[in-house]
Amino acid sequence: MHLYHNPFSSNARRVMMTALHLGLKLDVTEINLGSPDDRRRLAEINPNVKVPVLEHDGMLLWESGAIMQYLAELAPQQTLYPEGRRARADVNRWLFWACQHFSPSVGIFTWENVWKKFVEGTEPDPVELARGAAELAQYAQVLDQHLAKRQWLCGDGLTLADFAVAAPLMYIERAGLPVAQYQHMMAWFGRVQQLPAWQHTNPVW
Numbered sequence: 001m002h003l004y005h006n007p008f009s010s011n012a013r014r015v016m017m018t019a020l021h022l023g024l025k026l027d028v029t030e031i032n033l034g035s036p037d038d039r040r041r042l043a044e045i046n047p048n049v050k051v052p053v054l055e056h057d058g059m060l061l062w063e064s065g066a067i068m069q070y071l072a073e074l075a076p077q078q079t080l081y082p083e084g085r086r087a088r089a090d091v092n093r094w095l096f097w098a099c100q101h102f103s104p105s106v107g108i109f110t111w112e113n114v115w116k117k118f119v120e121g122t123e124p125d126p127v128e129l130a131r132g133a134a135e136l137a138q139y140a141q142v143l144d145q146h147l148a149k150r151q152w153l154c155g156d157g158l159t160l161a162d163f164a165v166a167a168p169l170m171y172i173e174r175a176g177l178p179v180a181q182y183q184h185m186m187a188w189f190g191r192v193q194q195l196p197a198w199q200h201t202n203p204v205w
């Protein structure tokens with residue numbers, strides 16, 4: 001089983017955390033998203049030209065949430081993706097929410113405050129940062145309220161949902177995410193940061 005990833009990609013990181021937590025062995029190839037050669041190779045396995053991509057038994061699978069679900073289904077006795085229609089619907093809800101709402105709102109800060117100067121050599125745009133602040137506030141509040149009386153996002157234990165939603169917070173400091181006031185969310189993120197799967201996927205800058 002092979003994963004094409006980049007250690008600075010939060011989308012790839014949620015997959016790496018899943019594989020590590022499940023004890024699944026992945027061969028990994030790091031894709032340099034700034035290299036034209038690597039991007040050409042990536043385009044051959046994912047028409048979206050994005051990481052992560054999983055290759056398994058002749059199947060190419062892209063989209064981090066789909067890969068996480070697939071990996072969980074490969075692991076016997078796993079609890080990250082609990083059995084049962086309702087339990088899975090709950091986890092799926094947060095997987096989609098992470099990709100559709102939470103990650104993109106964090107991504108505005110990550111692009112403006114971390115990557116833009118490397119890629120374009122330009123400064124953050126205050127208009128974009130204001131747009132990011134409004135979006136992130138909306139979604140961080142949803143997360144914070146949900147976590148007010150629970151340790152993990154779904155049920156009583158850690159699930160794929162926690163990895164999916166936490167992954168973009170890897171840029172909490174570098175991107176200057178304005179989230180310190182969301183205490184329940186911060187306490188939950190602290191719990192995620194204690195997990196070996198998180199600690200073993202910290203990128204080296």
Ligand SMILES: N[C@@H](CCC(=O)N[C@@H](CS)C(=O)NCC(=O)O)C(=O)O
Nearest residue numbers: 009010011049050051052063064065
């Ligand atoms: N919805 C996709 C998003 C994948 C994605 O945006 N990956 C980024 C890295 S975090 C990427 O490869 N970007 C390269 C590019 O857009 O040029 C997923 O969840 O896998």
